[in-house]
Amino acid sequence: MISYLxxxxxxxxxxxxxxxxxxxxxxxxxxxxFGHVASFAIGAYTSGLLSLAGWPLPVTIAAAAIxxxxxxxxxxxxxxxxxxxxxxxxxxxxxxxxxxxIENESWLTRGPSGIPGIPSLFADLPATERGFAIVVVLLIAxxxxxxxxxxxxxAPFGRTLRAIRDNEMAAQALAKDIVGFKxxxxxxxxxxxxxxxxxxxxYLTFISPEQFTPEVTFNVWIAVIVGGSGSNLxxxxxxxxxxxxxxxxxxxxxxxxxxDGSQLGALRFMLIGVALVLCMLFRPNGIIxxxxxxx
Amino acid sequence: MSLRLFIQTIIDGISTGAIVALVAVGLSLxxxxxxxxxxxxxxxxxxxxxxxxLCATSLxxxxxxxxxxxxxxxxxxxxxxxxxxYRRLRHERAITLIIASVGVAFFLRYLVTFIxxxxxxxxxxxxxRAYRFGDFRISPYDLLIIATALAVFLVLHxxxxxxxxxxxxxxxxxxxxxxxxxxxxxxxxxxxxxxIGAGLAGVGGILLGIKAVLTPYLGWQLLLPAFAAVILxxxxxxxxxxxxxxxxxxxxxxxxxxxxxxxxxAAVFGVIVVVLLLRxxxxFGTKAVAK
Numbered sequence: 001m002i003s004y005l006x007x008x009x010x011x012x013x014x015x016x017x018x019x020x021x022x023x024x025x026x027x028x029x030x031x032x033x034f035g036h037v038a039s040f041a042i043g044a045y046t047s048g049l050l051s052l053a054g055w056p057l058p059v060t061i062a063a064a065a066i067x068x069x070x071x072x073x074x075x076x077x078x079x080x081x082x083x084x085x086x087x088x089x090x091x092x093x094x095x096x097x098x099x100x101x102i103e104n105e106s107w108l109t110r111g112p113s114g115i116p117g118i119p120s121l122f123a124d125l126p127a128t129e130r131g132f133a134i135v136v137v138l139l140i141a142x143x144x145x146x147x148x149x150x151x152x153x154x155a156p157f158g159r160t161l162r163a164i165r166d167n168e169m170a171a172q173a174l175a176k177d178i179v180g181f182k183x184x185x186x187x188x189x190x191x192x193x194x195x196x197x198x199x200x201x202x203y204l205t206f207i208s209p210e211q212f213t214p215e216v217t218f219n220v221w222i223a224v225i226v227g228g229s230g231s232n233l234x235x236x237x238x239x240x241x242x243x244x245x246x247x248x249x250x251x252x253x254x255x256x257x258x259x260d261g262s263q264l265g266a267l268r269f270m271l272i273g274v275a276l277v278l279c280m281l282f283r284p285n286g287i288i289x290x291x292x293x294x295x
Numbered sequence: 296m297s298l299r300l301f302i303q304t305i306i307d308g309i310s311t312g313a314i315v316a317l318v319a320v321g322l323s324l325x326x327x328x329x330x331x332x333x334x335x336x337x338x339x340x341x342x343x344x345x346x347x348x349l350c351a352t353s354l355x356x357x358x359x360x361x362x363x364x365x366x367x368x369x370x371x372x373x374x375x376x377x378x379x380x381y382r383r384l385r386h387e388r389a390i391t392l393i394i395a396s397v398g399v400a401f402f403l404r405y406l407v408t409f410i411x412x413x414x415x416x417x418x419x420x421x422x423x424r425a426y427r428f429g430d431f432r433i434s435p436y437d438l439l440i441i442a443t444a445l446a447v448f449l450v451l452h453x454x455x456x457x458x459x460x461x462x463x464x465x466x467x468x469x470x471x472x473x474x475x476x477x478x479x480x481x482x483x484x485x486x487x488x489x490x491i492g493a494g495l496a497g498v499g500g501i502l503l504g505i506k507a508v509l510t511p512y513l514g515w516q517l518l519l520p521a522f523a524a525v526i527l528x529x530x531x532x533x534x535x536x537x538x539x540x541x542x543x544x545x546x547x548x549x550x551x552x553x554x555x556x557x558x559x560x561a562a563v564f565g566v567i568v569v570v571l572l573l574r575x576x577x578x579f580g581t582k583a584v585a586k
Binding site for chain 1: 399
């Protein structure tokens with residue numbers, strides 16, 4: 001039981017990192033990043049491969065954030081001329097291309113079979129203590145990211161992002177460098193997602209392309225939207241609700257539904273789809289609605 | 296030898312492009328009228344293929360009848376998604392509509408997974424010998440696909456250009472309020488447009504099911520190519536969409552044959568990026584296409 005809770009806590013904290021990153025890009029800046037999983041994957045593969053090459057974990061985890069951030073840079077520059085819905089499709093394309101590169105360039109990524117035996121964080125501790133230690137490290141990471149983002153949001157940088165989100169033309173009229181701000185928001189968010197990917201790799205010790213499908217992206221999206229786009233606290237609450245839903249739906253069969261594993265998974269995503277539609281129809285500002293007063 | 300392979304690749308690309316075109320034209324019409332990228336549009340293609348499969352195998356209907364049912368079911372779903380969801384959101388920003396369409400896409404895709412599972416399925420159509428033209432081979436199904444697409448586009452072109460519905464649709468897309476004032480039944484015109492666009496996605500999905508196999512991701516693979524075709528052709532231009540789709544089909548096929556099959560998507564992505572950077576209004580389009 002305790003190891004189950006630890007596992008949920010670790011996945012939950014990783015998703016909170018992803019959610020905070022997306023909240024910066026979408027909630028604060030209005031960028032429809034439908035390719036979030038690409039940064040997550042790049043982070044996981046960067047840290048996983050470098051650590052297998054013998055680099056110490058703290059260095060590889062930092063490298064993961066940097067590489068994932070840099071990889072998002074061209075995407076940011078592309079947003080210059082793009083309407084907001086173009087970026088959505090471009091970002092989906094970006095994540096699909098990243099996944100097909102991971103699947104094909106076996107010399108680097110070992111292709112579809114994935115990379116086993118990635119060094120674990122705190123490998124010399126026994127299993128339970130190891131789990132606890134990872135939870136603590138992730139809590140610290142989340143706290144640092146949260147404090148950093150909250151400070152950023154309150155700084156002129158954050159105000160400019162929201163100005164761009166709410167009225168790009170007006171922000172431009174004030175001689176704000178729209179492209180620069182959007183790109184920085186995208187790159188910073190991608191770096192945080194890369195960090196999450198690194199922790200993911202060193203917790204599971206195995207990564208493969210099929211862990212980085214668009215479903216991950218939209219799990220994070222539903223968490224941010226339910227929590228109320230723009231609010232970090234809302235994002236955290238939304239993520240916790242998402243994890244409770246994802247884990248809780250495992251027990252649906254206990255209530256007499258005789259579904260096999262893949263049907264259960266499918267039902268879960270059907271419900272996520274319905275939830276997205278209902279959120280847009282009735283609560284576009286999120287269920288928590290904490291972000292309203294801030295903008 | 297290499298020239299033969301090249302021409303064979305082009306022929307295959309045209310057949311793929313014809314399918315992309317059928318899906319892309321609905322995406323383009325919705326984009327032009329309702330002004331958002333309907334991500335769920337491609338998943339309608341998936342639903343069309345699976346409903347046809349259900350009718351053709353479980354109900355043992357002739358394939359043509361099964362396909363007709365599949366197309367109508369998809370058209371109704373497309374219309375309902377507009378009537379129940381997107382119409383209510385028409386005054387929201389495009390972002391809200393796109394996110395809602397992702398929700399619809401998820402629902403449809405995983406409904407298919409829930410009912411039919413995620414394994415590959417195939418239509419029970421006979422394996423036909425390819426026609427030979429000198430050195431080249433072309434399968435009867437590819438001919439069927441290309442002929443269907445050309446016929447659909449011809450009809451669509453005539454309808455949009457010369458029928459009362461087509462005039463109304465163009466009026467609504469150019470200036471909705473003016474059209475309404477002039478007595479165009481805006482709501483009904485937009486509803487019919489959704490019905491037709493979704494039905495054509497169903498046609499595309501069924502044809503792709505004949506050419507390849509059925510998986511819950513059948514339509515999803517078409518999202519980027521279809522979007523690319525819309526961008527290339529210029530939003531809202533029916534002829535441009537057809538040309539863009541054929542070009543995308545050929546580019547994808549060339550990448551698949553000469554590079555790696557799975558890099559088809561990377562090539563399509565590259566085309567989108569280059570076009571958006573150099574000519575955002577599309578290769579064939581001008582800003583005033585809609586006129």
